[in-house]
Amino acid sequence: MASAIAVRNLTKTFRGGVVAVSGLDLEIESGVVYGLIGRNGAGKTTTLRLLMGLLRPDRGEVRILGDDLWIAPRSIRQQVAYVSQGQQVPDWMSLTDLCRYTAHFYDRWDQDIARDLAKRWELPWDRPIGRLSGGQQRLAALLTALATRPSVLLLDEPAAGLDPIARHSLNDCLIEALLRSDGCTILLSTHLIGDLERLATRVGIMDRGRIVAAGEVDDWQRTVRKAQVVFPGASVPRDFNMPGALQSETLGPVITAICRAPDDSVWDSIRTRYGARISVFPLTLEEVFVEMFRDRQTASIDPPTELCGGGFVTISGQPGTRVDGGDTSRVGSAPPSTVAPAKRDGD
Numbered sequence: 001m002a003s004a005i006a007v008r009n010l011t012k013t014f015r016g017g018v019v020a021v022s023g024l025d026l027e028i029e030s031g032v033v034y035g036l037i038g039r040n041g042a043g044k045t046t047t048l049r050l051l052m053g054l055l056r057p058d059r060g061e062v063r064i065l066g067d068d069l070w071i072a073p074r075s076i077r078q079q080v081a082y083v084s085q086g087q088q089v090p091d092w093m094s095l096t097d098l099c100r101y102t103a104h105f106y107d108r109w110d111q112d113i114a115r116d117l118a119k120r121w122e123l124p125w126d127r128p129i130g131r132l133s134g135g136q137q138r139l140a141a142l143l144t145a146l147a148t149r150p151s152v153l154l155l156d157e158p159a160a161g162l163d164p165i166a167r168h169s170l171n172d173c174l175i176e177a178l179l180r181s182d183g184c185t186i187l188l189s190t191h192l193i194g195d196l197e198r199l200a201t202r203v204g205i206m207d208r209g210r211i212v213a214a215g216e217v218d219d220w221q222r223t224v225r226k227a228q229v230v231f232p233g234a235s236v237p238r239d240f241n242m243p244g245a246l247q248s249e250t251l252g253p254v255i256t257a258i259c260r261a262p263d264d265s266v267w268d269s270i271r272t273r274y275g276a277r278i279s280v281f282p283l284t285l286e287e288v289f290v291e292m293f294r295d296r297q298t299a300s301i302d303p304p305t306e307l308c309g310g311g312f313v314t315i316s317g318q319p320g321t322r323v324d325g326g327d328t329s330r331v332g333s334a335p336p337s338t339v340a341p342a343k344r345d346g347d
Helices: 044-051 095-103 111-120 134-147 164-179 193-199 217-223 265-274 285-293
Strands: 003-014 018-029 033-038 059-064 080-083 152-156 185-189 202-207 210-216 224-230 245-251 254-260 277-282 305-308 311-314
Touching (some): 003 044, 044 059, 044 152, 044 185, 080 134, 095 134, 134 152, 164 185, 164 193, 202 285
Parallel strands (some): 080 152
Antiparallel strands (some): 003 018, 224 254, 245 254
C-alpha cells in the first residue's frame, strides 16, 4: 500500500539550540489512523507543523501524498486538512460564514457533511462563533476540516475542551471519514490515550523529537505486559536478559520490566532455568506509556524500538533535547480550520 505520509531524517532546531525534532523517520500508509503520543515538549506539534509546510526543516524531507506542502500545487494542498492545538476561528463569523468562506478553497467541499455535523453537534448556524463556548468553537473548526473530504487529516489535540459525548461523536465521525469511498488517512496527536486505543491502527510514542517506540495497537494490547521476576539469592544472575524488554529496573534480585511477551512460554522457560518467581500484569496503552516515563523528569528510551511479530527492533533516529516551540518563520494564509490552502499569492 502506498504511503500517504513519508518523513525521512527530519530535524528542526529553534533559537538557542533547542532541538524540537531530531532525525525523525515516519511512514504512514493510506487509510491508516496513526496516533502520536508523548509527554509535553516531545515535539509532536512541531512535527505536525513541519508536515504542513508551516515550518521549514533544518534537514530531512517530508512528503504528503508524494509532495512537500511547502511547494505543493493547489491540487495537493486542497486534499489536506489540519486542525491545530490552538485553533482560532474568526470570532466575528457565523458558522454559515465560515463554511461559505472555506468552501472557496476546496473543490471537494461537501455541504451535506457540514449540515450533518452541525446537527449532530447542535451548532447554531447564525450565531457569531466568538459567542460560542470553547468546545463549540473547537467543533466548528473540526466541522470545516471534515467537510473538505480530505485525503489526509492532521489533528493536534482535537478533543481538547470537548465533553465525553462530543468526544464520542467526534470519534464516530472520524471512523465515517475512513470508511468513505474516497478514504482518508489520519495522523492524530492526543493525550487521550483511551480514545486512541479505540480509534488508531498504529501508535508511535515520541520523546525528544523522535519516535522511540511504535507498533500496531492490537499488538500493544495483546503482547505488552508488566512483569516482575524475583530470583533466588541476593542478585539477578549475570547471564540473564529480560526478553523483549522495552524498559526495565533492577533492585537486588528483582527485575521489574515493561516487555513484549507473545505467549506464556517465555515465562515458563525462565521459571525452569532460574527457579524464579514471576508475576505478570496486563497493561492498557495508557499504562504502558505511564510506566515507560514514570519518575523521569525528561523521558528517554534507548534504543528506539518497534513492535513487530518478531519482537522489538531498532528504529533509526538520534536523541534530541526537547520541544514544541514557537516559530513565525512561516504564516499560512489558510482557511480557519485548515492550513493547506487551495490558493496562495502567486498561484
